[in-house]
Amino acid sequence: MLCNGVQYNGSYSCWKCMQKGETAKSGKGHAHVFPFIQDNPKGPQRCRENVIEDSRNALQNMENKSKVIAVNGIKGPSWLTFFPLFNIIDGIAIDYMHGVLLGVMKLMLKLWFSPQLKNKVFSIHNHIADVDKKLQSIRPTLNITRLPRSIENDLKYWKANEYRSFLLYYSLPVLHGTLDNTRFNHFALLVNAIHILLKNGSTKNEIMRAESFLMEFNSYFEQLYDICYMTLNVHQLVHLADSVKCLGPLYTHSCFSFEDKNGYLLKMIRGTQNIDNQIITGVSFVQKIPELKLKFIVEGTELDKLYKSIESPNILKRGEMITQGIYILGSIKMRTLTKHALDALCKYLDFAPPNDYFATFRRIEMNDNLVYGMEYARMTKRDNSAIMFKHNGKVCFGRVCFFIRLDCIEQRANTVVAYTECLKCVNYSDLSGILSVKKTEITQCVPIVNIIESCMYVSPEGSKTSYICRFPNRLESD
Template sequence: MMSAIWFGTQKPCIDTFLRPFVDECRDLAINPLQWIDSTGICHICRVFTLVCSSDAIVRAILRNCKQFNGKFGCDWCLHPGEVVEKGRGFVRSYFYRKHAERTHTQFKTDATDAYHTTTVKHGVKGPSILLLLPLFDIVSGFIPDYMHCVLLGVCRQMMGLWMDTCNHLQPWYIGRKIQVFERKLLSIKPPTEITRSPRSIAQRKFWKASEWRAFLLYYAFYVLPGILPTPYLEHFFLLSCSIHLLLQQSVSFSDIKKAETSLVSFVKKMELLYGRENVSFNVHQLTHLSTSVWNWGPLWSTSAFTFESNNGYLKTLFNGTQFVSQQVVEVFLLWQEIPRRLNELCFEPWSDFGKFVCSITGLSPLQRIASFKTVSEPSRIHMTASMEITIENLIQAPVFNKYAESYDRFIFGNVMYHTAQYKRILKRDNTFIKIKDIHAQLLHLLISKINCVCQSECSCSPTPILIVQIYSVLNSPRMISSTIAAKTAKTRHIKAFFLNDLVGKCVQMGGWFHFQINLKPINIKSYSTTP
């Protein structure tokens, strides 16, 4: 029955836009897709649509429901919201209350009733064409995208509350301390994985989602203490720590429950600290984030960041406004064809032309990408006494070869690292690391045949060794988990480690160490290499 009643219930433009996609998905679910792999084995696959990521406005259009500012505007529960006064107008507040969860079956029933009675039932205006998708759950299949909900939503809302002069009489207002805020923010030197450097708070309305992400996960720990009053600071850190947990590479059940408890506490305290009128729909969506992670995995796996990034790439494939689709197809096919054509040519991969070709096609020289690779010219040094001592403590043997090659940049595990000897990038800092369970700063990367006593050329293998400066961990505030961030102090203790002891890179600001979570890996083709 559902397939017969959805015609005309949605806006014609949405029906026209979605119909080809729905028809193709239904066909792929019924008629399997056959393909042959490189070994000649034939595979038969059925294709299904399971999850959709979008912002709140588009989600309401796709589901044929009321928007977030309407009664029963939540996509996952039956929270009706309440209209409250704010400033000179009114807003719909979604203050915390426990309401029944929506289900796919109930949505279909509400859609059918809305169609037959020409009324809105629990916020559902009528059937959606997406109900025709096989195996697609119209409720849990949509997720609260954290890029729009948290970063461009709650984070930006909180900053507006703190900085907006209309709140100058409120206890959370920090506009009088904006110079201190700005000085601390602009002094931060993030690693290269955080693609945008900190920008002035005066330009916050132009901040991208990635800038709000960096502020929420890293910068806030250093910038806000001493500026934002303690109750509001602890409240904001509930959000930051919860998002940290839900953005891990692998999220455990206990982490999901911990994040859920913290997010519910955040929503409850939002009403107490900032007033019911500021409990927006974005704030309410936080209560559904944990369920989304439980159903579909970490927040990064379903966020809109990937789509936004691909949209940026598509914009580079055309110029002007004429024949856009044809331009995109032609340029895309051209770039796909370049690697195959280059393999037919004969050129020296280590020549200047060869390096240039590799840089624009993504091909590494000789088609080899190792997990460890130096990306700078070596400098031959004579080990200092302190270097010898630290290395001897590491290998538990005397160092016979006093000479080593020192590098100030290298790639390990597809991540770029700098040593303290590298001075070229002034606004970035890639020297802070976690090595074993220790927080440290990279001082030197030495590659040497430390146990070699040969008098002439030999086959002894060189050993890469990291010389680091240790940071001791202090007691962090009670609302900060040590697994998310650590308050540290610089020591004079120098220690040597093997390269395989390196766990990963950290973000370090004012003594705070943050172990990075799912930051974009370095593309090895972007760096000049030495054979």
């Protein structure tokens, strides 16, 4: 509506190119699809000049009362063309929340698990119970808002953030061994491409690699599934990398933040009458609160503490600061180390400490990363123990058991180490967000300054393989 173009189901409906598309039979009806054009998948490309020209011609058609008004999908002028420095093509984002998550990812789950398609060659509907068992056994980290829900029973209720979690973290671990190798490797192209395009600070080469993944995904889609499913959402994947080049990582121009604000506004409605006034009053009140705080609340008083607890109820109470940006969470307890832990500590120190009695704790907050040791008993449905760290110049992975403070050893004053169970990564790649790992019997003391980031450990029930899932960024909220 804003660009004054045709909808997704019309000819020339792609805003980035002038591919017409075609009509394909889909069940009892029809769908407008965009077959992959091998020699020119992204073209012919639109530009500001041809959009203005097409809008003038459409306006002329309207004045002449022609039966067909739209020209190359343009129904008339858009107010956006009156901004001289605004590029109406590159400046219009492809929203990955609707296009990739609620579009392509939702479509893939339908193709694999819908009972209406169970006779298709690509269907794995008869394995849905096994996939659900694996999915619901996963213990995500605390920054994943929703726990995994059943595909068979709850898919119709899934929110966009659940499709996001499935795409980026759960999909490959739970589908491995169930989806055939060809389709599994095909889907992995999409997973890795979206991970790269969501990363903070992806290089040009990485974006080019993501684009090649998406091109390959599109080129084989019709062959592995059916042309009737190659809708606009699937076609727009070929333009997704260009959107990142122009506008930044996908999360910087998605609708997640707007959906979040919609929920915020809905909470301001208390009745069915005068809804507009309720929202305006609520927003005005919230905007006025910081000003009232500055006038009437004294810093450091009990009233100030109450205000901060109401303003930010979910912020964890930090304990002792270990170093800049790293805080202890929870209590510190003295304990006698086990033989395995003491051996690992001796190896790290390169000498035997005078005793085996140390201050230990189970949780830290580290530069927007939360790391909870496996010994933290209150974590039953979540797992925040996985870390990525550097050791002898190499990238390594492990699961923290607990933390040891070495303040009683002069040579290591005020040092904190994570007593960690090491994981062996068999397919490390910086471009991959999901890495297969194997448990080892090796334990190691890792200085917390060597921890690069926290990760998600995924070990689906019944699966022989475990996985480490890396987060593409720390700024996007689901």
